[in-house]
């Protein structure tokens with residue numbers, strides 16, 4: 001059964017559904033930004049982001065206009081010492097992205113290839129060279145829906161005097177994360193995942209240990225030092241994503257008021273509702289260490305294949321989920337729980353899965 005024009009529900013791991021107040025701000029004219037009023041917005045966003053991430057005293061946040069990958073590249077260019085190189089946890093396409101960024105900038109990358117290993121027991125990490133000056137890890141490897149144990153990666157960094165550089169783009173504000181408890185030196189975040197804003201704004205939060213090691217000159221547009229310098233007065237070196245910054249301020253104000261734990265619990269409840277509703281369907285969770293943010297699902301029956309299911313969910317039920325690439329393309333697809341989703345949206349998707357998979 002499909003409506004003539006079903007309401008589109010977006011369950012992709014970014015971009016995600018946005019809240020009505022975000023959409024309203026997006027309809028306004030973009031204001032001029034080289035003035036005190038906009039500087040105050042930038043400074044307020046910096047203060048609130050550091051608060052929500054529980055960053056240590058003296059931390060800073062830079063705002064980069066670009067996709068999340070721009071912040072990954074800024075962090076690599078600004079924090080990886082060309083002599084010491086970086087350890088890179090590669091458990092999927094986002095780990096591979098760190099490897100590729102290091103290669104483009106001719107920075108030595110010591111790659112730890114893993115498959116849904118939480119790294120908790122330290123045996124895999126022990127393969128990295130002790131000399132690496134940074135460890136690059138995706139808190140949630142979004143291509144397979146798997147989370148690493150940041151306590152374990154932090155312990156490796158502490159033992160080797162390495163910077164703990166964490167890409168939390170697909171985990172920030174959906175899952176518990178604490179820069180102090182997880183001893184994170186650099187945290188990479190972007191606008192269009194758990195923050196539920198349009199794509200185009202990316203952030204790097206830097207603890208004092210990272211600030212002390214910032215290197216300049218490896219990139220012009222993505223230079224952390226230039227962003228930090230202008231950020232002191234609430235400005236950016238280049239035209240910022242002005243409207244998204246205003247939407248960010250509105251969102252952060254709401255999140256700070258309720259506290260991050262309330263948002264983590266809201267997303268956790270949606271993820272739990274979805275996963276409980278899968279019982280009896282020919283689907284298996286692809287990862288054991290799953291975030292609240294997303295569920296990667298493997299089809300256990302012969303038919304339909306994942307691309308067919310993904311297409312029918314969209315065309316017939318208005319549910320946009322994400323296909324996988326590479327070797328998992330025919331069997332795995334991903335369902336995000338980030339953004340402005342409600343229990344009714346989850347139920348609608350579950351009902352669609354039940355009828356497409358022949359259970360109802």
Ligand SMILES: *Cc1c(COP(=O)(O)O)cnc(C)c1O
Nearest residue numbers: 067068069094138140142169170
């Ligand atoms: C979405 C995502 C990114 C950034 O992707 P962009 O397309 O550049 O915004 C980076 N890392 C992870 C883990 C992600 O999920």
